[in-house]
Amino acid sequence: MAATHSETRSARHSRRVSLRNILVRWELLLVVLITVVTLINIQQSPFFLKPVNLSRAARDFMELGIMMLPMTYIIIALATVDLSVASIMGMCASFMGLLFMNGVDIWIAVAAALALGVAAGAMNGFLVAHVKLPALVVTLATYAFYRGMAYAMLGDEAARGYPESFTYLGQGFIGDGRIIPFSLILFLALALIFGVVLHTTTFGRYLYAIGNNEQAARYSGVPVDRVKMILFVLSGFMSALAGLVLAARFGSTRPDIGLGLELTVITATVLGGISISGGTGTMIGAILSLLLIGLVRFGMGLMNLQGQVQDIVIGLLLIISVLLPSIGRMLSRRGALSNLNVSQVLQVTLFVIAMALFVAFFLWSRSLL
Amino acid sequence: MLKDTKFHLIALLAVLVLLLAGCQAAATPTEEAATEPPAAETEDVTEAPMTEEPVATEEAAGDIVIALVPKNLGNPYFDTANNGAQEAAAELGIEVQYQGSSTADATEQIQLLNSLIAQEVDGLAISANDADALVPTGQDAMAQGIPVVTWDSAIAPEGRDVHINQATAEGIARVQIEMAHRLADGEGQIAILSATSTAPNQNEWIGFMEEILQEPDYQGLELVDTVYGDDEDEKSYNEALGLMTTYPDLEVIIAPTTVGIAASARAVQDQGRIGEVLVTGLGTPNQMREYVKSGAAPEFALWNPGDLGYLAVYTIYHMVQGDITGAPGDEFDAGKLGNYTILDDGTILLGAPTVFDADNIDDFDF
Known part of the structure; x- marks a missing residue:
């Protein structure tokens, strides 16, 4: 998939080659890291390879993955992040819980929560694309606003008692084996769609074009503002969806649901080789990075290495992921040494x-x- | 090209070194864990780790591994609970692993619990970050035959076997009246400095205190006022000053809140009225040590988190051994704490709160 960056054809030739080398290199490195971590996990814990354990661990990362997909788009195209994703998640899950507790049918509540996610994303998009405010500031503001709304809806209460048909979203399995979580399949299907759109469609090429040079993209007819709007709406919708999956996994909703998850989402995306300066990155990288984070966290959990140690390792990986490409760029220039x-x-x-x-x-x- | 390859190799090496550094740490705790593997389901351990040998299915006490899971790490309250749990583990000859997430967050706690369930620990003693969100995880554990006991903060009944209740509202109210009674030598004016006027816990306790004061034993005590410091230090301090001004003969201030009790004791100390007005209520030893020693607050109460951890471990131990199932009416022995019965609502009551005074306060650090 990395080979389909036709949009960079217009970029300066030498630069294109070196950039692509770095990309290919980074995804390879992720694969190597994943292999190493897997081998360590197998060697260190007899429980790692048990399917039931892997499947339970996988469920813990699906909401993260769902939110990561639009975040990848936003970072590639806008070289910025949507800080409000976890708050949208909290607001929409709380809204669904509130409706459900007031006797609304669960599926109508679900539809309403998704619609609220679209509206929340549209508000971000409007402020960014049309009022021309910086995305970081806009989403920082709505980060607080949407989370506040979640508390306003549920207060100290928890919404609970969801029917099994709904909790299936987050707890259910495909088939009788109780091995393949439904949320995993949902994530993979969405990831496939997001990957295909990013790497094979005009829309995907627009994202790279805007990310490489917004002005140039605008002059060559890319509907930049519309794309921005679509990206934030997409982000809002997917965050709401992730919120529903998380609420289903918990079997309940509290207003603090998913608190702080935005930073984990951004971490996973950047670790996937999606450059924070925009214009580069592949969906495969993002997915590999999610797999790596999951394996590191689950493996270290099995080794009884506690949260802080896991954070340190993830932080180190992130530093490496930012460091290596810049060293690579430095070295791959002519006469590097x-x-x-x-x-x-x-x-x-x-x-x-x-x-x-x-x-x-x-x-x-x-x-x- | 050559340079690229070189770079690639260097980069890989660097990453591997860092990773290995990470795994060095893994080696220590895992080996400990591996020497005492949970014996159940040995047939699955095909790729057995180096130290492990096929173990008999009979569960000897030495093979039992219980995980004590606090809301988060780095909190002295939970560390004290862990001390109690380790004491119980030493008495029973079992292993208790203290495992927590770095933040008090349900999502992280669930990840941690899933890794503990995956390791097939023999029991989980949890202080839950979210009573509802942890229900599915608790059910997963129980479905796998792992007893789930909550302490300090419960999981909803469907997601756990037993919850250990630190105290009843009546017991908390009674111990505070008893302390006030002692401090006032049986008679005099007392006042209550509470949190907010809407705080449900405090209001329930104050309601019980008012009832208990009607009992013949406490007729000498006269409750002159109840004021609210809103659990803010400065407001509580000023309310305490106000009480001392308004009621010159006031003997005891009861503050059933950790913010209020420290602020009141400081107010008494600052006014130089130590010995005339005495402060009591609910507080933690670290926060109150200074005032116990100065005499501003000679005694106060709280449940002892160490006992909570201790009792949680004993409860799980008896469940793992099959002595009890966790059903209401089950009775068991909990070492130095004596005998306990599981109540009808599936909880165990730790007992009366612990009273801290100059004699015992230095034994506690939380």
């Missing part, structure tokens, strides 16, 4: 050593405990 900026190399080396020391110290102090 002779041009190498000594102080930059020194900085990077020092940084890596400092991080390693920090991790070593941390682990040493933990084992003493």
